[in-house]
Amino acid sequence: MALPKKKSRSITVDDTRYRWMVSIHQHVLYLTIEAEDDPGQTFQALFEPHDQFKREADENWSFHRQGRSLTPRDVTKIIRYGLANNWKPQSKGQKPILLYAWDAERVAPGAQNPDTNEVPLRDIAIEQVSDLRFDLSLDPYWRKTLFAAELFKRFTLPEDYFGISNRARDCGLHFAVFNDGYTECGFVVFGIESVDFPDVAMYTTNNPSII
Incomplete structure (x- = not known):
């Protein structure tokens, strides 16, 4: 057509x-x-x-x-x-x-934005969610919490969590983490998502024998 x-x-x-x-x-x-x-x-x-x-x-x-x-x-x-x-x-x-x-x-790379009053919020959320995968996978508190958590129960990260960048914090973005289930070898899948843009979510696998 x-x-x-x-x-x-x-x-x-x-x-x-x-x-x-x-x-x-x-x-x-x-x-x-x-x-x-x-x-x-x-x-x-x-x-x-x-x-x-x-x-x-x-x-x-x-x-x-x-x-x-x-x-x-x-x-x-x-x-x-x-x-x-x-x-x-x-x-x-x-x-x-x-x-x-x-x-x-x-x-054809995206056009640069010259207006400093405009903010690509969703892009910031994507970058932050990606970074949080590594921070949470190394954080003993959240590893222990998510290993024991009810499946799919969301935990909103505190605004002052060290892994949240100043840029994301200044924009008022929020992020949640959850236990998304298990792999065939028994690893736990951590999910990290943007509260403001729920379609922005990433995942990481973690060995529950290592706290």
Whole structure:
């Protein structure tokens, strides 16, 4: 199915015309590209969207704008990347090619944000959750607590927990930890999630014989 002309844009790369469209679903930005004339195989690049938030007068944060922008120059790079990696835009009956975010970042990195009043809260939460995996895995108190905890019971980390960065603390972000079950070899899986962005969660396995 061809991209709708009202929602897509046209671009010419190396004498071939393409159409491209950007959409966002569940915190993922999708760039879809296809040949403009008689389209065949579709090419998609997926990115983290980098939502930007601003603090309101009541001290709460609200979504302000989308922090990532994709320019025609970025789209040109991605088209050439796709063509060099087996994308066949005129070929019928081919499954779409997906370029995932960790690859796409090398092709079209997110735009830098010059407005210091805007904060990428979700990005900060992702970075903090990743760091907390290691802090909690080495913390004797939380190891003992989570080994004995009821499955999936959430424990909110204190705001002054040493593993929480000043940046995350200043933004008022909160984090929870929980016992997420066991592996086949008997290790306990610790879950760490952002209270403010529940879809931001990471996991680490821990040996209960080591406190």
